[in-house]
Amino acid sequence: MKKIIIVLLSAVLSACGKPSENNSDKREYTDMAGRTISVTRDVRKIFSTSPMGTTLAYSFDPELLIGWNYKLNPDDSAYMNMKYTKLPELGGWFGKSAGVNLEIIAAAKPDLIISLSTTSDGFEKDKSLVISSKTGIPVAVFNMKTVEDIPSVYEAMGELTVNKKRAELLKNYTQNIINRAKKISESVPESEKIRVYYAEGLKGLNTEPDQSIHSELIKFCGGHNVAQIKENDISGYGNTPVSMEQVLVWNPEIILISDYLGKDGGMKGWNDIINSNPLWSKIDAVKNGKVYIVPRSPFQWIDRPPSVNRIAGLIWLPYIFYPELCDYNIKKEIKEFYSVFYGKELSDTELEELVSANIYSKKTKRNIER
Amino acid sequence: MKLFVWICVLILLSSTALLVGKYPVNFISLISGNGASPEDINTFKMIIINSRLPRILSALLIGGCLSAAGAVYQGIFRNPMVSPDMLGASSGSAFGAALAILFRFSIKGVEALSFASGIAAVAITWTISSTVSKARSSLVLILSGILVSTVFTSLLSLVKFTADPYSKLPDITFWLLGNLSAVSLSDTVFVSGCALLGFIPLFLIRWKINVLSLSEDEARALGMNTRAYRLIIIACATLMTSAAVSVCGLIGWVGLVVPHIVRMIFGPDYKTLVTASIVIGGIYLLTVDTLARYVLSIEIPLGILTAIIGAPFFIYLMTKSERGWS
Missing domain, CATH: 3.40.50.1980 (Nitrogenase molybdenum iron protein domain)
Incomplete structure (x- = not known):
């Protein structure tokens, strides 16, 4: 009996010890809400809490996505790569949606959950805390209060993932378009x-x-x-x-x-x-x-x-x-x-x-x- | 006599409502034909005929229908807390409309399916209660109504759950909040048809409702076929409620509160109560809707306003009134 307990205990202990060995793969990241989170060095899979972040991730690199927040409309998926339209519908916190089954998200094991916010109130932060405490997956809050924040959001994507080049390209591309639209707008009295x-x-x-x-x-x-x-x-x-x-x-x-x-x-x-x-x-x-x-x-x-x-x-x-x-x-x-x-x-x-x-x-x- | 005064109030209010609106209609040039370009006069005419008139008439009719239905329900169920959605008419209509929006029916199609499923819901309630209880007590009917309403409300939630979050869901949500801003003349014609079909039988048997509002045994002792009369009354009230809901969405409170207000003014006799409910209900909804379209540049959903204005007003009346509530 004692032997069994010892074996079990050592098994449990070694299981507990494992994540700490992997800690070298982790690093500290300060998100746009000013929170410091611990994330994997190269984020390869992402879930977003709303279609806003999912759209961001899709445009950055569709390979990142583990699923959509809502059922895609066939008209819309015609303009997407078939491979990604087949991703599962996982729900989200937006509009009147019913939310997400956090266990499904935890089981899908994304490296990171992103929460794209249009406001700077505490709600996103609080929500993120709840999500990360329940799933054990870090949540990064992104702020996009205006369209002018788009380049900085891509910059953040670059910091989090391995794809720095892509981030640089999108940052510059969007910045140019934003500047041009702004210039035209400002020239109108x-x-x-x-x-x-x-x-x-x-x-x-x-x-x-x-x-x-x-x-x-x-x-x-x-x-x-x-x-x-x-x-x-x-x-x-x-x-x-x-x-x-x-x-x-x-x-x-x-x-x-x-x-x-x-x-x-x-x-x-x-x-x-x-x-x-x-x-x-x-x-x-x-x-x-x-x-x-x-x-x-x-x-x-x-x-x-x-x-x-x-x-x-x-x-x-x-x-x-x-x-x-x-x-x-x-x-x-x-x-x-x-x-x-x-x-x-x-x-x-x-x-x-x-x-x-x-x-x-x-x-x-x-x-x-x- | 009292009723006559209130009808005058109704006419006065309706004419005022016709003059009030966001668009500056020049009534002097509209009538005289001078002082504005023919193009402007044409616009004035269109605003009055296509926008304000259908809206005012619909408000009057829908307010009247909902409160008359509420009044007769409160009578036949001998329960002051009953409203026209008791037997599932509103939740049935709401589900029908949501389903129609989900499947991209035309606006007329949405109204038709909503109307039909409101009636179907009440028919189901009636069938269940007749099957369950040979005695056909009103308790069983109310219980069946609650069950059917619950099922349709859940089905509605299911429709909302599957709806596209960018297009169908906002449409369903706003439809449910109740709004008269988009009623057309044909909607008005439809509601007035149903209102008449529902009102005439109720008016003809209005004194029988007094008997039905006594206990079941007493009514039967007076030699009345309570089941037949109850069926007629429920059919009429359902027709009126479903028509109202199918055109303007869910508007709560009117059917519950207005009958009480009417009883405070006119007393409990159904001989006048049915007609008076139509008049006072019309006045109530017209007033609320005119505020909804005039106060802000956005439209305030009616379902919200009827409750916010209705509840305090009702409390005020309750404290003033010396009538018993038992």
């Missing part, structure tokens, strides 16, 4: 900013007000979001409801429509909406054919998730708002974006499909073909 309405929802009467993270790009690219609404009144979840009369009063010059709009999304969704309510035809943007569907796949260009995918929006939106101020070839730039970000070489037909939603405005189509 406040009084001449174009008035933009961002339509979402089943009837186009949900929007993202000026201060919402979901509409940040409109402001950043020099548009004037017509929905100037006090921060307190905004639903953090997005999709703030407004009335038809209010949209008429705002009378936007440009309407950006979410590809998720209406029942079928896209152009068809939009047509259903304007056909069901003739008041839309009284709005300047509709009268002048300046209604644009925000291209979507694999991640929407300006929002949802409000993550690194918005770099495409920084190429596209200035073109929609102020074509005369943009001296770049948008077709070439979008192709480059898909190649750099998603490793996807867009064919001309695919590019056309992505932006075909914008046939509504002949002007944009011309610009894209330029």
